[in-house]
Amino acid sequence: MDIKQIQDLIRFVSKSGVNEVSIEQENFKITIKTNEAPTYVNASIPAPLAQAAAPQPAALPSVAPAEPVTAVADTSNYITIKSPMIGTFYRSSSPDKPLFVNVGDEISTGSVLCIIEAMKLFNEIESEVSGRIVKVLVDNASPVEYDQPLFLVEPK
Structure with missing residues (x-):
């Protein structure tokens, strides 16, 4: 990836509301994180970045919000x-x-x-x-x- 593609990826991440994006190749790894609260979306890499990242089009894995498993305490009397x-x-x-x-x-x-x-x-x-x-x-x-x-x- 060249610097222009990295800048495009940063712009994409900041505008999309995604909290974190990671891309790994054989000799290259990049992770971009924002300081905002996480937003869960299904997204794909823009075409120019997908071509640079891999020979075939690639998609980001789908991310679904985790359902917390917690015991519900009765707080109605508090x-x-x-x-x-x-x-x-x-x-x-x-x-x-x-x-x-x-x-x-x-x-x-x-x-x-x-x-x-x-x-x-x-x-x-x-x-x-x-x-x-x-x-x-x-x-x-x-x-x-x-x-x-x-x-x-x-x-x-």
Whole structure:
């Protein structure tokens, strides 16, 4: 593959919404990944790239989303505390400080649960319910979206 064909492949990957493409030949291998969330599609290599990649036309393997096999827990009696803003989720005020809450902790209305950093402002997120933390749904220092579930709480 020459540089022009690689550039065409990169453009194709970025426009198609595919998360990753790999092509292997006898003495050549290329993998192109995007930072976007995976999108599963059935696609074929454009004609100019297919001719360069192999003597016969080649197609990318079909990719189907995997069905996760998980036990479904009954969460109907739990209250979900959601993010009130977009930002970065932190479980403590600094790396050397203790976590605001852990699984099993009893919380009351007004208890600080976490901090969400948005535009260099650190916003304390307080509980609007009393109960016990059942599950923390977000990893520390992870980006969160508006209305994204953060905690499951068993109400008192």
